[in-house]
Amino acid sequence: MAELETERLVLRPLAGADWDDYAAMMAHPEVAAGLAEGVGRTRDDVWRNLAMFIGHREIRGYSHWALVEKATGAFVGRAGPWSPHGFPGLGVGWCLAREHWGKGYASEAARAALGYCFTELAAGEVVSLILPGNARSVAVAERIGHRHLRDTEYRGRRVHVYGQRRPG
Ligand SMILES: CC(C)(COP(=O)(O)OP(=O)(O)OC[C@H]1O[C@@H](n2cnc3c(N)ncnc32)[C@H](O)[C@@H]1OP(=O)(O)O)[C@@H](O)C(=O)NCCC(=O)NCCS
Structure with a gap:
C-alpha cells in the first residue's frame, strides 16, 4: 500500500509498532464514542481493533x-479507505x-484518502458512516x-451515510 504525503502529514501503513500511540488515542472516551465501527473499552479490545485495521490491508490491499x-x-x-465485510460500499474514515x-x-488526511479512492481504487462512489450527533465528523465530511445521502443500520446502530460520486 502506497504512502501518501500532504502538506503537514505523512500517511504510512499502520504497524504493530503503533500500539502504544494507538492505545493512548483509543483510551480517550471522546475518541471511542465517535466510531461507527465501534470498539470496546479494554486494551484487549483496542489491540484487536488495531489488528483489524492492519489485517484489512492484507485482505483488501488498502486500509487506514x-x-x-x-x-x-x-x-x-x-484515516483512509475502508471496506470490511458488511460495509455498504467503499468507505473513507478518520480518527484523531x-x-x-x-x-x-x-480533513487534510481525508482529502488525500478520498483522492486515493478515486484515482488508485477506481471508486465510483465513496461513503463515510457517521453516528448521529458526531458534528465534528459531519464537518470533516462536508469539508471534503x-x-x-441517506441513513442506514450498521453493526446494530443507526448511522448517517455521507458520500460523493467520483468527479466528472
Ligand atoms: C472527527 C474528528 C477526526 C474531527 O477532527 P477535527 O480536528 O475536528 O477535524 P479537522 O481536522 O477537519 O479540523 C477542523 C478544525 O481545525 C481548525 N484548524 C486549525 N488549523 C487549521 C488548518 N491549518 N487548516 C484547517 N483547519 C484548521 C478548523 O478551524 C476546525 O476548527 P473547528 O472544529 O473549531 O471549527 C475528531 O473529532 C475525532 O477523531 N473524533 C473521534 C473519532 C471519530 O469520531 N471519527 C469519525 C468516525 S465517523
Whole structure:
C-alpha cells in the first residue's frame, strides 16, 4: 500500500509498532464514542481493533494509514479507505488522538484518502458512516465535499451515510 504525503502529514501503513500511540488515542472516551465501527473499552479490545485495521490491508490491499505529523514525527491518528465485510460500499474514515483535534489534520488526511479512492481504487462512489450527533465528523465530511445521502443500520446502530460520486 502506497504512502501518501500532504502538506503537514505523512500517511504510512499502520504497524504493530503503533500500539502504544494507538492505545493512548483509543483510551480517550471522546475518541471511542465517535466510531461507527465501534470498539470496546479494554486494551484487549483496542489491540484487536488495531489488528483489524492492519489485517484489512492484507485482505483488501488498502486500509487506514497511520497519520504522522511531519514537523514532530508524532502519531496523530488514522484515516483512509475502508471496506470490511458488511460495509455498504467503499468507505473513507478518520480518527484523531484528542490532542490533535482542531488543527485541520482530519480533513487534510481525508482529502488525500478520498483522492486515493478515486484515482488508485477506481471508486465510483465513496461513503463515510457517521453516528448521529458526531458534528465534528459531519464537518470533516462536508469539508471534503461529502453530502448526506441517506441513513442506514450498521453493526446494530443507526448511522448517517455521507458520500460523493467520483468527479466528472
Ligand atoms: C472527527 C474528528 C477526526 C474531527 O477532527 P477535527 O480536528 O475536528 O477535524 P479537522 O481536522 O477537519 O479540523 C477542523 C478544525 O481545525 C481548525 N484548524 C486549525 N488549523 C487549521 C488548518 N491549518 N487548516 C484547517 N483547519 C484548521 C478548523 O478551524 C476546525 O476548527 P473547528 O472544529 O473549531 O471549527 C475528531 O473529532 C475525532 O477523531 N473524533 C473521534 C473519532 C471519530 O469520531 N471519527 C469519525 C468516525 S465517523
